[in-house]
Amino acid sequence: MADASLAERVRAGDPRALARAISLVEDGSPAGEEMLSSLFLSTGRAWTIGVTGPPGAGKSTLVDQLVRQLRARHQTAGILAVDPTSPFTGGAILGDRVRMQSHASDAGVFIRSMATRGHLGGLARATADAALVLDAAGRDYVIIETVGVGQDEVDIVRLADVSVVTLVPGTGDDVQALKAGIMEIADVFVVNKADREGADRMVASIEAMLALQTVVEDGWTTPVLKTEATRGVGVTELLATLDRFREVSTPLIEERRAARVRAQLRDHVTGLFLQCLDDAVPFSEIDRIAAEIASRKVDPWSAASQVLRRVCPRRES
Amino acid sequence: MADASLAERVRAGDPRALARAISLVEDGSPAGEEMLSSLFLSTGRAWTIGVTGPPGAGKSTLVDQLVRQLRARHQTAGILAVDPTSPFTGGAILGDRVRMQSHASDAGVFIRSMATRGHLGGLARATADAALVLDAAGRDYVIIETVGVGQDEVDIVRLADVSVVTLVPGTGDDVQALKAGIMEIADVFVVNKADREGADRMVASIEAMLALQTVVEDGWTTPVLKTEATRGVGVTELLATLDRFREVSTPLIEERRAARVRAQLRDHVTGLFLQCLDDAVPFSEIDRIAAEIASRKVDPWSAASQVLRRVCPRRES
Numbered sequence: 001m002a003d004a005s006l007a008e009r010v011r012a013g014d015p016r017a018l019a020r021a022i023s024l025v026e027d028g029s030p031a032g033e034e035m036l037s038s039l040f041l042s043t044g045r046a047w048t049i050g051v052t053g054p055p056g057a058g059k060s061t062l063v064d065q066l067v068r069q070l071r072a073r074h075q076t077a078g079i080l081a082v083d084p085t086s087p088f089t090g091g092a093i094l095g096d097r098v099r100m101q102s103h104a105s106d107a108g109v110f111i112r113s114m115a116t117r118g119h120l121g122g123l124a125r126a127t128a129d130a131a132l133v134l135d136a137a138g139r140d141y142v143i144i145e146t147v148g149v150g151q152d153e154v155d156i157v158r159l160a161d162v163s164v165v166t167l168v169p170g171t172g173d174d175v176q177a178l179k180a181g182i183m184e185i186a187d188v189f190v191v192n193k194a195d196r197e198g199a200d201r202m203v204a205s206i207e208a209m210l211a212l213q214t215v216v217e218d219g220w221t222t223p224v225l226k227t228e229a230t231r232g233v234g235v236t237e238l239l240a241t242l243d244r245f246r247e248v249s250t251p252l253i254e255e256r257r258a259a260r261v262r263a264q265l266r267d268h269v270t271g272l273f274l275q276c277l278d279d280a281v282p283f284s285e286i287d288r289i290a291a292e293i294a295s296r297k298v299d300p301w302s303a304a305s306q307v308l309r310r311v312c313p314r315r316e317s
Numbered sequence: 318m319a320d321a322s323l324a325e326r327v328r329a330g331d332p333r334a335l336a337r338a339i340s341l342v343e344d345g346s347p348a349g350e351e352m353l354s355s356l357f358l359s360t361g362r363a364w365t366i367g368v369t370g371p372p373g374a375g376k377s378t379l380v381d382q383l384v385r386q387l388r389a390r391h392q393t394a395g396i397l398a399v400d401p402t403s404p405f406t407g408g409a410i411l412g413d414r415v416r417m418q419s420h421a422s423d424a425g426v427f428i429r430s431m432a433t434r435g436h437l438g439g440l441a442r443a444t445a446d447a448a449l450v451l452d453a454a455g456r457d458y459v460i461i462e463t464v465g466v467g468q469d470e471v472d473i474v475r476l477a478d479v480s481v482v483t484l485v486p487g488t489g490d491d492v493q494a495l496k497a498g499i500m501e502i503a504d505v506f507v508v509n510k511a512d513r514e515g516a517d518r519m520v521a522s523i524e525a526m527l528a529l530q531t532v533v534e535d536g537w538t539t540p541v542l543k544t545e546a547t548r549g550v551g552v553t554e555l556l557a558t559l560d561r562f563r564e565v566s567t568p569l570i571e572e573r574r575a576a577r578v579r580a581q582l583r584d585h586v587t588g589l590f591l592q593c594l595d596d597a598v599p600f601s602e603i604d605r606i607a608a609e610i611a612s613r614k615v616d617p618w619s620a621a622s623q624v625l626r627r628v629c630p631r632r633e634s
Contacts, residue, residue: 033618036616036618037616037617037618037619040613040616040617040618041613041616043613044611044613257611258604258607258608258611261607261610261611261617262603262604262607264617265603265606265607265610265617265620265621265624266591266594266603268617268618268620268621269594269621269624269625269628270587270590270591271621272621272622272625273587273590273625273628273629274583274587276625276629277583277586286579286582286583287575287579289582290575290578290579290582291575293578293582294361294574294575294578296357296358296360296361299353299354299357299358300354300357300578300581300582300585301350301353301354301357301585302354303582303585304582304585304586304588304589305589307582307586308586308589308590308593311586311590311629312590312593312628312629
């Protein structure tokens with residue numbers, strides 16, 4: 001009941017309710033899931049931007065500048081700053097506090113750090129759920145900012161409708177070493193700190209790599225923009241580019257959203273199945289079977305097939 | 318039948334059969350699974366070493382030196398060089414060819430590159446399966462070498478009985494930025510290229526971080542070794558340290574192997590379940606349900622619960 005009223009307050013846009021709701025979904029608790037399912041039918045209106053890139057690329061400053069422009073257009077924003085790196089560094093939390101202050105008096109900007117709790121797969125799920133909460137709260141834009149360019153980050157950025165990959169010249173980040181996954185997810189490249197030596201060379205390298213890609217998305221050529229986020233240079237062009245993507249790429253975006261829904265449905269079904277599995281086959285028995293596998297009395301494939309038969313008695317042949 | 322004889326040839330240690338068998342399991346085909354389940358009961362004897370670290374840390378050279386020492390002890394080795402990075406770079410393949418040549422005449426050394434095909438989770442699975450093949454073939458040591466220090470690599474290195482994290486001084490890799498996951502998986506730290514400026518400082522930093530860790534594994538204090546792999550300096554000490562770990566950490570290693578078996582069992586059961594799911598609920602229907610979710614007619618949690626009921630009719634309440 002308390003959570004029903006929490007969902008109400010989220011829908012009304014109450015920032016404190018937002019913070020509590022996101023904490024709830026971060027925990028992955030049944031109460032969080034219940035709240036999400038009651039919020040879900042109010043979602044689907046927010047526009048989600050993913051911003052990724054290596055540490056030091058100036059992502060936070062760029063996001064701040066984007067938000068400033070959105071606010072000037074009287075649009076609201078929710079920022080999810082995702083840091084898949086160590087709790088040792090504490091970078092996200094610190095940066096977050098500084099940023100919180102600069103927007104503290106503006107109820108139109110909500111900022112939240114999402115940090116790893118346990119497995120990274122869980123972080124992508126928690127970020128997706130937090131984005132749903134912000135969407136239900138009526139935020140016009142949800143910006144998902146994530147450090148790094150690895151597969152984990154790719155999975156997180158895939159949650160967005162449009163993805164911006166931010167790079168910076170002269171940091172030793174060799175463009176040639178860009179992961180294939182990043183080339184695929186980038187709808188827009190930004191070379192930030194473009195006043196630095198080597199910016200034009202970096203733009204040219206990225207464009208050369210893009211030219212090598214055989215698959216071209218219908219109606220969209222991935223642009224490579226230059227920005228100087230600290231001075232706000234190039235940010236208007238970036239926002240205009242993102243607006244243009246939204247206009248011309250509707251079928252692509254719809255297909256992405258559909259693919260995301262299908263993948264999430266599969267994840268949810270698998271999650272429920274694993275709950276069934278835990279109910280049907282107690283841990284002690286899994287331990288016993290695992291011990292038999294470890295001592296090579298049975299192979300894991302035969303054992304798995306026997307275990308599945310306990311949960312789904314008929315289906316498995 | 319062809320695969321039954323392939324399994325026979327793997328068990329006999331035929332290097333060409335090894336190569337074919339690993340290709341088969343990389344594809345994740347049913348034929349590969351069948352072969353693995355027939356090989357499985359012959360596994361469990363190999364000792365698996367994981368070596369990870371950032372690009373340029375000299376992992377390949379270090380592994381080559383370790384292998385040289387193993388060969389001097391008349392022990393055989395299989396090396397799995399896992400590169401979760403882009404096919405664009407082609408680094409693993411190139412490095413691999415060079416290394417292949419240096420061991421080309423030695424049947425006691427088998428080297429294989431494992432590259433991303435699709436999703437990274439698949440790479441960890443394929444690497445685990447390839448390690449099983451090498452184990453069944455009677456290799457005394459399986460060395461899993463992987464680039465990077467992200468979560469993906471952690472998952473791959475967790476396949477090993479003992480894990481070596483290799484770092485190098487003066488590359489701008491801040492020890493402070495080491496991911497928590499890496500601190501947890503490292504049984505041995507190696508500061509390679511130890512003749513470089515800053516090596517001792519790096520050793521001291523790692524030791525300071527290790528001292529901060531509250532959890533200490535029973536009977537093992539994670540050592541920080543210095544090596545110069547290109548000249549072979551420190552490699553004898555490294556191998557001696559790995560031998561010592563094997564001696565003193567038997568309960569820990571057994572627990573790791575058991576945890577791995579439990580996790581793999583769960584993965585196999587989930588994999589079989591997803592096959593059931595695909596059989597019971599055709600793609601067209603998943604598409605229809607996904608469209609209903611996308612148009613907010615139903616929430617994903619209720620939909621998932623309905624889908625699960627189709628596969629496991631009774632269990633799900």
